[in-house]
Amino acid sequence: MKLSRTLLAGTAAFALTASAAVAQTEISWWHAMGGTNGERVNKIAADFNASQGDYVVVPTYKGNYTETMTAAVAAFRAGEQPHLVQVFEVGTATMMAAKGAIYPIEQMMADSGEPFDGSAYLPAVVSYYQTPEGELLSMPFNSSTPVLWYNADALKAAGASVPETWDDVKTAAQALVDNGMDCGFSFGWQSWVMIENFSAWHDLALGTQENGFTGFDTEFTFNNEQVAARLQEIADMQKDKLFVYGGRRGDSLPMFTNGECGMWMNSSAYYGSIVSQAEFEFGQTMLPLDTAVASAPQNSIIGGATLWALQGHEADEYKGLSKFMTYLSSAEVQAWWHQETGYVPITTAAADLSAEQGFYESNPGTDTAIKQLSLNTPTANSRGLRFGNFVQIRDVINEEMEALWAGSISAEQALDNAAERGNALLRKFERTAN
C-alpha cells in the first residue's frame, strides 16, 4: 500500500514536471561551435533559460560551418528546419537570396514587439549583414577580423620592430631569417586575409555593385594591379623563406606557435589557441599598410558567423527567439563572450564594458580587432562583401593562390584565373537568385 502511494506520488510529480516542460516553448538553435566554444554556447543558452520561464533554447552542435549550413538547408527542404541556425559570413548571400526561407532578424523582432536599436551595434560588424536600406538580416554572433600576430621574443632577438607597413614586414622577416628562423611570416584563410581584407584595408573594390551589395549582377575586380603586386612580392619572398605558405584555414597556426614563423596574419579569434600553445611573448597589431596603394588604412572586415532565423514556425516561438536575441546582444553576455573567445563584441556597450572591467589593460592588444574594424566609417569597399556561391569561390581563390605559391603561375595570372572562374560561379548564382 505504502509502495503504491509512493509510486502514485512519483507519477503525479512526473506528470507535473512534464506538463511544466510542455508549457515552455522550445526553440532549437543549430550551431557550429565545437570544443570549448561549444560549451560557452551551451552556457549562454542555459543562462537564458534560467533567466525566464516561458522559453527553452536548445542548442545543438551540427559540425563545422559548412556542415551546419548544409544540415539546415537539407532540414528546410524536408520541412524540419530549426528556428535559429549559425551561418558563416560567406554564406550570407546564399541565405539572403532565399527570401522564402529566412526571417530577417530586425523584422522578426518588430513583428514580435521586441525593441531593437540598430545604432547600438558596431557599424563595421552589422554593416556586413544589412540590406542596402540598412535592415539587419541576421544577428552577428561570433565575429573576428584578421590581425598581425607576432613573436615578440623573436623580433626582439633579431633586433626588429613590430611592423606597421608591408615594407616593415619584409625588413622584419629578413631580420628574423638572418637570425636563424626558418620562416619570416605566414598567414591562413588566405582569401579572407590577403584578398578580401587587403582590399578593404586599402579601400579597393573586390567586385562591382558595391561588392555585390546592390545587385546580383556583380563581377569581380580584385584582379587589379595593386593586389597582384602585393601577392607577387610575397610569392618572391618565398625564395629566402621570408614567407612560407602553411595551408588553408588555420593549418599554419603550429608554424607560429612552435616558433618556426615569427609573424602570422590570421583571425583575432586565435587568441585563445595562441595563449595556450605559445611558449613565448606574443602580441597582436594592426594589419600592415601597403604604402604603394594607400597612405592610411581604411578599416578591416569581419569574418565569423551570424544567426539566421528560419521561416515556418509559430508566432509565439519567434517571440521567444526575439527575446533570446535581446539577451544575446546584452552588454554582459557580449562582454563575457568577447573576453573568453577573442571574438569582437557586437555592441559598443559591450566594448565599453570590457574596457571598464579593465580587460584591455590586463591583456594588451586584445582591442586591436575592434580598433581595426572601427578605424573609419566603412565605405562601399570596406563594408563587407556579398557574393553568391562564395563558399565555392573562396575555394577557387585558394586553388589559384596555391598555384601561385607553388610557382606555377604569376600573381597576375592567378588573380585573373580566380576572377574568371569566380565570375562564372556568380553568373550561375544569379540565375537561381531572382
Added chain:
Amino acid sequence: MLKRVHFPTSLLPYLLVAPQVIITLVFFVWPASQAVYQSFLIEDAFGISTEFVWFENFSYLASDEQYLGTFGRTIFFSVCVAVLSMSAALLLAGFADRIVRGATTYRTLLIWPYAVAPVLAGALWVFMFNPTLGIFPYILEFVGIDWNHYLNGSHAMMLVIFAAAWKQIAYNFLFYLAAMQSIPRSLIEAAAIDGAGPVRRFWDHIFPLVSPTTFFLLVINAVYAFFDTFGIIHAVTQGGPANATTILVYKVYNDGFVGLDLGGSAAQSVILMVLVIAMTVVQFRYVERKVEY
C-alpha cells in the same frame, strides 16, 4: 508426369523475394532516380526557385576544364592505388604462404589495417606527414626533401595514394592468400622437385594460378579507389592544394555539400553511376569469362 510436380502459381515466391526487391527499390532505385531528376535542374540551395534545364548541367561539365582534369586525375589515382596495394599484397601473401611457424600471428597483423576506418587512416597519415610536426618530413629533411603537401600537389597526391593503398593492402592480402592456399600443394612440390627455386615457382606457377583473383581484385580496387577513398582524401588534403587531389567523388561532395550546387553535383553523380555500371558489366561479361587456366 514431371509436369504434375510443377508448383502451382502462388504468391509465395514473390513474397520471398519481396524484401530484397523493396530494399533495392527504396535504397537504390528511388534515390538514383532522384539523382537523375535533380541533374536536370538548376535551383537555389533551399529549393525555392527551380528551373528545368534538361542537359545543361551535363554540357557545363563537358566544357569545364576543372571537371575534365578531375577525370584524368581520378584515373591516375586509381591505377596507382590498385597497382601499389595489389603488388604489395601479392608480395606479402607470397611470403605468408610459405611461412609455417607463427603464420596466424603474421596474418592477423597484416589484416589489421582493414579494420581501420578510412577517416582514421587518413588522420594517422596526416599526423605522420604534417610538414611542421610530422615524423616523416623530419626524416625526409635529412635526404634533402622539403616535404610540404599543403603546397606541393605531387606530394599531396603521393600521400593520398599511399594512404589509400595502405588501407587496401589487407583486403587484397586476404584474397591472395586464400587463392594461394587453394593451389594444390602437389603442383608446387612437383615444381620444386624439378629444380625450380622459390622465385621461379612464384612467377611460373603461383602468379598465373592466382590470375582470376588478380582480375577480380583489379575491379574491386578500381571501385575502391573511385568511391571509397573519400574519407581518406577528406581527412588528409580536402582535395587540395589547388585541386591536386580532387577526384570525381570528392568533387561531387564539394560541389553538392559545400557549394550547395545540387544540380551540378547530381549530374556528376549520375556520370559516376554510369561508370560503376560499366565497370560491373565489364567484370561480369568480359573479365570473368576471359580468365581461365
